[in-house]
Amino acid sequence: MPALPPAVSVIMPVLNEERHLRNSVRHILEQEYDGEMEVVIALGPSTDRTDEIAAELVRETASHERARVTTVPNPTGRTPAALNAAIKASRHPVVVRVDGHGMLSPNYIATAVRLLEETGAQNVGGIMHAEGENDWENAVAAAMTSKIGVGNAAFHTGGQAGPAETVYLGVFRREALERQGGYNEEFIRAQDWELNFRIRESGGAIWFSPELRVQYRPRPSVRALAKQYKDYGRWRHVVARYHSGSINLRYLAPPTAVCAIAAGIVAGAVLTPWGLVVPAGYLAAIAAGSVPAGKGLSLKARLQIPVALATMHMSWGYGFLTSPRSLAKKVIASRRPAAQPVEA
Template identity: 85%
Template sequence: MIMPVLNEERHLRTSVQHILEQEYAGEMEVVIALGPSADRTDEIAAELVAENANRSWGRVQTVPNPTGRTPAGLNAAIKASRHPVVVRVDGHGMLSPNYIATAVRLLEETGAANVGGTMHAEGENAWEHAVAAAMTSKIGVGNAAFHTGGEAGEAETVYLGVFRREVLEQQGGYNEEFIRAQDWELNFRIREAGGLIWFSPELRVSYRPRPSVRELAKQYRNYGRWRHVVARYHAGSINLRYLAPPVAVCAIAAGVVVGVAVTPWALVVPGGYLAAIVAGSLPAGKGLGLSARAQIPVALATMHMSWGWGFLTSPKKLARKVIASRRAPVLTTRSSG
């Protein structure tokens, strides 16, 4: 188990507990890569190491990640780990009880290089419930299987991932220039080298959403910013789902400007968008309390507009830097299950 963490005091202990309570008969270890946190993350990690020091199964250790970058932390944790299967977990992700056992079985059955499942967003208050509903709805994230679910099958990328160590070593791990979208880039190299990426709804990780509008906006702005880097890095990888948010940002901005300066008829565009997210929030909020349902349109708008703005403002120099660090896929063959 490899886990890069930064400012994860809210969920780190619970996340590790979900790992240690896995229904898995094989050997296991937890390697936490510690970024420069400003909260109690390091203290909690030290407690977890001490509490599990005498375990013969599921020991916890830490490694430093001074840059705080996720791919650097992942590479440091991979280097410190020792088992043939590498399971990626985040400090705010909660594994389902049979996650590891199911993933190991799927690796053998499919011959895949990497398997992954659904990112099941779950909140702890009204705002987080609203974000979770938005993140698991098609109006919020399109048809991404690892958000909304789907049938098992070959995929471009998966959430987190359970890898064969030999594949990670062949590809040289994660590209550390990809501060975001490092999973997509690594899975791209694996696929180019002949490896299989496999999605299965049997695998589920509960995910805790960002706790405020500001944090959600920052998260999705970075998603959009780095997805544009990916598009420049790998021509042809863009589709309509990725273009929808930046198109929406441009259309709404133009509608507001023209509506104020020229004709109020142009306000139909932002008004239509508002009506669409309000209507889309109704089925997404089924079963939630009134406060959570009322905040779903805010979560949807924050996700769409921040992602679109990040995509539109992503600097070319960032893409040039990433492209300069391009790693050629190391050819391999698929394992047989």
Template identity: 75%
Template sequence: MDHTPYPAVSVIMPVLDESRHLRTAVERILEQEYPGDVEVVIALGPSKDNTDEIAAALVAETAGTSREVRTVPNPTGRTPAGLNAAIEGSRFPIVVRVDGHGLLTPGYIATAVRLLHEKDAANVGGIMNAEGETEWEKAVAAAMTSRIGVGNAAFHTGGEAAPADTVYLGVFRRKVLEQQGGYNVEFIRAQDWELNYRIRQAGGLIWFTPDLKVTYRPRPSVRALAKQYKDYGRWRRVVTRYHRGSVNLRYLAPPAALLGCAVGLVAGVALTPVAFVLPGGYAAAILLGSVKEGRGLSASARAQLPVALATMHMSWGWGFLTSPRSLANRVIASTAAQHD
């Protein structure tokens, strides 16, 4: 890493249909109190809204300044391809990943750069600080920051600063990204976890700290949340097949819950009512957990919290269980061909 106190920083953003949040996200970057140079490189996917126009305005407004916004094309619209395009189009020794709907909190860049140096880390990151705007989004945010919703993942629920398997988004040394060949473009989802796994296997340190927070806007509907978590489960299964030995019990909880509920319902109807204890127990756990996690929410958000939790669990479990082996085989074959 550049050994000056404040090495120049490249912020990379893959965006697709982000007109709702893009300007605010970029402004949060430009407002960071960081003495070094900062550039923002936005990888533009084929958006159907006015994301491109907003990006063009940001480019014009910052042209010639020490905090310049630039854009690069990402024709596929896929996140890992956009990230790699932005990395290639950026210049500086520190690379900060931010999403188009992610809002950096004050001091984020300065704290991350300091910790990269102090911990001799390859990647530093913190908490996915979900905050909703609508009542539904607030319910989802509560689910996404609770143990009953996402298990013991520190980047969701917080915890002590320590080495970690992965972190939210991340602040990297460029040389580490170059050594790893960037993100694996075959991973439509779970690309962060997969990259961090490779970094750890190569001996690099992934450092988590609760001092770093990025405000995250949850999906705005049940359907959008279900698709998001189905994709998460689907691609986490691909990761476990691609990197043997990377699975842990947290990843198996949602498919186990889904199977238990399904078996209990079928057996309860066909064999004995006793089997209803499985889906009944799950429902009771969700309702009790919602009472605890719903404190401080409005009545409307509290009422929607069980729906958010069940949607996340069941969709993730369904995606994991139905993820075809052929998808993992395709990823393995494609990645091998790229390295030949």
């Protein structure tokens, strides 16, 4: 009789996720995986029905032999604190991170466990497959999966399987998380990138595979998208200051664009109309890039793609440029001793 695959702990940080939580957990419980599973939901201070839905899921799975749902409190509401609390409350050798608005493909866990074994990686992950439920969300999804929107990030746009800087969410060997001391709770955002950087620094491999897909629901408004990407830029600059040498040209493109466009607008208003060539060129570029990105979408969704692209670029760049050094200094003060290298 073949041995069962390793038991898996699925950890979920949630805050105000009443819209998607039940569906997200359903996609976990219906995984095509023969091993034992547990789902640990870390509950932040939600103001909607998230806690009530989580309690229902706990009751509904209490008698399940193969997969049960449990919860742990996360009073801070911070994602890395939620992840660490869920890791501590879980017990299995493979740890799968899922967000409250992420929907795993049916064979996600089975494929990830196989890839951990085949590659020897410490963390494997795949594609953040953005899908919307209305015209605006479809526009954002198109922007997020377009190279003009996010550059060459494989977990957004796809690509060949192989070693990567980071991956979306991640399926970890528990020993790798324990060796690194879990997530750094000072990183309100970019905690995945920062943890994967530490894993790579200590000799571990991060592996990307397009076989792994997680359906992702985009932010439902321009304001929410702008806040999301401003936070991304703000915290990516913190990572750059915390881990010297971790920045590359792709991350510098949005702040450069913000500076160039602002300078062009000022020059056009004060000095010469030729200054407006830069912002006009940017608008023309995102309009042109929106055409292939919007293939198959409704006219209303296609018309909103340039808005989504500009919101993402400008918010990320603004967040990066305005990220305070004091924030980085606070994070650097929390620096832990380097983890021991992974043994070959």
